[in-house]
Structure formats: structure tokens, C-alpha cells
Amino acid sequence: MQCHTTGYDANPTAVNGGFDDYPFEFPAQLGPGVWDQLVQQFPEAMAMARIQCESCHGPGGNHLGQTGNNAIVTNLDAETCGYCHDQGSHHVFPQQWDISVHATGPNVGYAGGRAGCANRHSGSGFVEWIKGGQQPLAAAPSPIPITCATCHDPHDATNHAQLRLVSATLTNGYVVNLGNEGRLCITCHKARRDAVDYTNNYLRNLSSHFGPHYSGQGDVLVGKNAVTWGYNVPTSPHLQAIDNACVGCHMGPGPLDEETQKAYTQVGIHLL
Ligand code: HEC
Ligand code: HEC
Numbered sequence: 001m002q003c004h005t006t007g008y009d010a011n012p013t014a015v016n017g018g019f020d021d022y023p024f025e026f027p028a029q030l031g032p033g034v035w036d037q038l039v040q041q042f043p044e045a046m047a048m049a050r051i052q053c054e055s056c057h058g059p060g061g062n063h064l065g066q067t068g069n070n071a072i073v074t075n076l077d078a079e080t081c082g083y084c085h086d087q088g089s090h091h092v093f094p095q096q097w098d099i100s101v102h103a104t105g106p107n108v109g110y111a112g113g114r115a116g117c118a119n120r121h122s123g124s125g126f127v128e129w130i131k132g133g134q135q136p137l138a139a140a141p142s143p144i145p146i147t148c149a150t151c152h153d154p155h156d157a158t159n160h161a162q163l164r165l166v167s168a169t170l171t172n173g174y175v176v177n178l179g180n181e182g183r184l185c186i187t188c189h190k191a192r193r194d195a196v197d198y199t200n201n202y203l204r205n206l207s208s209h210f211g212p213h214y215s216g217q218g219d220v221l222v223g224k225n226a227v228t229w230g231y232n233v234p235t236s237p238h239l240q241a242i243d244n245a246c247v248g249c250h251m252g253p254g255p256l257d258e259e260t261q262k263a264y265t266q267v268g269i270h271l272l
């Protein structure tokens with residue numbers, strides 16, 4: 001109930017107008033039509049059912065009508081989501097994420113703090129870059145790891161799993177039209193230069209950062225943005241063969257949970 005409703009706090013001294021502060025009886029049987037019945041029977045409690053603004057932003061009573069104060073919280077920390085999604089045996093994404101390089105990345109502080117790199121190396125930079133119409137950032141916001149709300153948009157269910165982005169363009173302008181969800185990964189995991197231009201004009205481009213940047217998996221998988229010296233180099237069929245490209249391999253489903261027959265503990269999912 002704590003995770004599927006708003007303001008739930010069973011402590012009797014916490015009278016916050018949350019779900020548990022109103023009459024409610026859990027139905028003996030779940031099924032079609034039960035929700036509508038509950039709305040009729042327990043209208044006050046049901047108004048606080050499901051995940052609402054305050055589930056993530058904190059109590060907003062003092063914020064109402066006072067947009068100038070800080071009486072509400074907005075942050076991208078994994079804890080905002082882990083409060084519900086970290087539930088031991090079935091919901092293990094936060095535990096997996098905790099030990100992933102997206103969480104522990106050594107480059108967050110360095111590259112994430114630089115305006116030119118923050119849109120890839122910092123969760124806050126990536127979100128700001130998307131909100132700003134994918135234009136170069138003028139300054140880097142405080143760097144944070146690649147958290148849940150970097151990849152997931154808490155306010156938009158357009159894409160599967162509320163992914164923030166399912167499109168990608170390589171740095172040479174090539175628009176990736178296969179790979180579905182994997183294009184979220186490619187947006188960050190791609191070369192930072194137009195390879196042909198960079199190679200042909202290398203004298204103009206010399207700097208202390210000269211040379212290929214690591215993590216060009218997107219370009220390799222798509223088979224574009226490479227110098228081929230005039231040869232026609234064949235590309236592996238993995239982009240066509242694997243649903244969701246990067247996600248298909250790196251977040252592949254594991255064995256089903258015996259009780260629920262769902263693949264909750266997907267091998268690799270969120271262990272990136
Ligand atoms: C699942 C958690 C979650 C829920 C539910 C949620 N938000 Fe958010 N909200 C966030 C996070 C995380 C951010 C910061 C990242 C972002 O802006 O996408 C945010 C950002 C915001 C912002 C700042 C946007 C900006 O550009 O600065 C506003 C305003 C906001 N939310 C309002 C709402 C309202 C109103 C609701 C309910 C209708 C709501 N949120 C529901 C998690 C949530
Ligand atoms: C108050 C508890 C709560 C919080 C906080 C919360 N979630 Fe959820 N989330 C849920 C529940 C419950 C579901 C399942 C809803 C359902 O299927 O009825 C869910 C579903 C999801 C889904 C699956 C959507 C789908 O398409 O299957 C994603 C992705 C998700 N949450 C991401 C987030 C992120 C990112 C945050 C933090 C910004 C967050 N959640 C914060 C409770 C929460």
C-alpha cells in the first residue's frame with residue numbers, strides 16, 4: 001500500500017491526509033470492476049490512490065499558491081524512486097543500479113562538471129540537454145550520476161517504460177532508424193566527432209583531447225560514422241537481429257519468478 005498510494009504513513013500520529021487516514025477495506029478479490037466499486041465505496045481514500053505528484057515531490061500543502069518558496073522538492077536522486085522500487089525480492093532495480101557503472105562512474109565529477117560533456121556524463125546534464133531541445137549546454141548543472149530519472153521520464157508515459165528518449169542521431173548527422181529502446185543508449189554511447197571530417201581535417205582538430213573517445217558502441221553497432229578509406233565494409237546484422245539493440249543484450253530477461261511467472265530479476269537489467 002505504501003508504494004501504490006499517496007501519503008501513506010500508518011503511524012497514528014502522522015495525520016497528513018494520506019491514503020491511510022481515510023476509511024478503506026482491501027477487497028477480498030481483485031478483478032475487473034473492483035476499482036470502480038472502491039471509488040464509489042471509499043471516495044476519500046481512493047482520491048489518494050496510486051502514485052501522484054506528492055509521492056515524488058513531497059507534501060505540497062505549503063507550496064500551494066506560493067511558487068516563490070522551496071516548500072516542495074524536485075530532485076533526480078535514485079532515492080526518490082528507490083523509496084518504492086527498492087522492495088527486496090521482487091523490485092531489485094535500485095540494488096542492481098547501485099553497483100552499475102552508471103551509478104559509480106568515476107567520470108561524473110570530472111566530465112560531468114564540464115559544459116561540453118555534461119549532457120552525457122551527468123544525469124542532470126542529460127535531462128537539461130533534452131529539456132533544452134538537445135542544444136549544447138551553456139554551463140554544466142551540478143553533476144550527478146546517471147540515475148533512474150535520467151533514463152526514465154517520471155511525467156511521460158509515451159515511450160515503453162517511460163523512457164525519456166528512444167531516438168538517436170550519430171555525431172555525423174546520421175539518424176538511427178533501427179534499435180528502438182537501444183537508441184536511448186546510443187544517444188550517449190556514441191563517438192563525439194564526425195569521424196570523416198575529424199580525420200580529413202586532423203590538423204585543424206588537434207588538441208589535448210585528440211583521438212577517438214571511448215564508448216563508440218553506437219557507431220560500431222549501427223556501422224556508420226567511420227572512415228572506410230573508400231572500401232565498402234560490411235556491417236554485422238546485430239542491429240537488425242536484436243530487438244531494442246543494446247537493451248536486448250545488456251538488459252535481457254532472465255529466469256521467471258516461480259511464484260509470479262514474471263521475469264522480475266532480469267539478468268543484467270539495470271546492472272549496466
Ligand atoms: C515518479 C515521480 C514523480 C511524479 C509522480 C511526479 N514528478 Fe514531477 N518531477 C520528478 C522528477 C524526478 C523531476 C526532475 C526531473 C524532471 O524534471 O524530469 C520532476 C520535475 C518536476 C517539475 C520541474 C520541471 C522543471 O522543468 O523544472 C515540476 C513543475 C513537476 N515535476 C511537477 C509535477 C506535478 C504537478 C506532478 C503531478 C501531476 C508531478 N510532478 C509528478 C518526479 C515526479
Ligand atoms: C510512491 C511509490 C513510487 C515512487 C516514489 C516511484 N514509483 Fe515508479 N512505480 C510505482 C508503482 C506502484 C508502479 C507500478 C504501477 C502499476 O503497474 O500499477 C510503478 C511503475 C514504474 C515504471 C513502470 C512503467 C511501465 O511502463 O511499466 C517505471 C519505469 C517507474 N515506475 C519509474 C519510476 C521512477 C524513475 C521513479 C522516480 C523518479 C519512480 N518510479 C518513483 C511506485 C513508485
Ligand code: HEC
Pocket residue numbers: 101102104105106107108119120121122123126146150151182184185186187188189246247250272
Ligand atoms: C546519459 C548518458 C547515458 C545513457 C543514456 C546511457 N549511458 Fe551507459 N554510460 C554512460 C557513461 C557516462 C558511462 C561511464 C561512466 C563513468 O565511467 O564515469 C556509462 C557506462 C556504461 C557501461 C559500463 C562501461 C564500463 O566501463 O564498465 C555500460 C555497459 C553501459 N554504460 C551501457 C549502457 C546501456 C546498455 C544503455 C542503455 C540502456 C546506456 N548505457 C545508457 C552514459 C550513458
Ligand code: HEC
Pocket residue numbers: 078081082085093094095097102146147148149150151152160161163181184247251270272
Ligand atoms: C541507463 C538507463 C536506465 C537507468 C539509469 C535506469 N533504467 Fe529503468 N529501464 C531502462 C530501460 C531501457 C528499460 C526497458 C527495459 C526493457 O524494455 O526490457 C527500463 C525498465 C524499467 C522498469 C520497467 C520494467 C518492466 O518490466 O516494465 C522500471 C520499473 C524501471 N526501469 C525502474 C528503474 C529504477 C527504479 C531505476 C533507478 C534505480 C532505473 N530504472 C534506472 C533504462 C534505465
Ligand code: HEC
Pocket residue numbers: 182185186189215217218219221238242245246247249250
Ligand atoms: C549482441 C549483444 C550485444 C549488443 C547488441 C550490444 N552489446 Fe555491449 N556488450 C555485449 C557483451 C557480451 C559485452 C562484453 C564483452 C567483453 O567483456 O568482452 C559487451 C560490452 C559492452 C561494454 C563494455 C563493458 C565493460 O565492462 O567494459 C559497453 C560500454 C557496451 N557493451 C555498451 C553497449 C551499447 C551502448 C550497445 C548499443 C549500441 C551495446 N553494448 C550493444 C553484448 C552486446
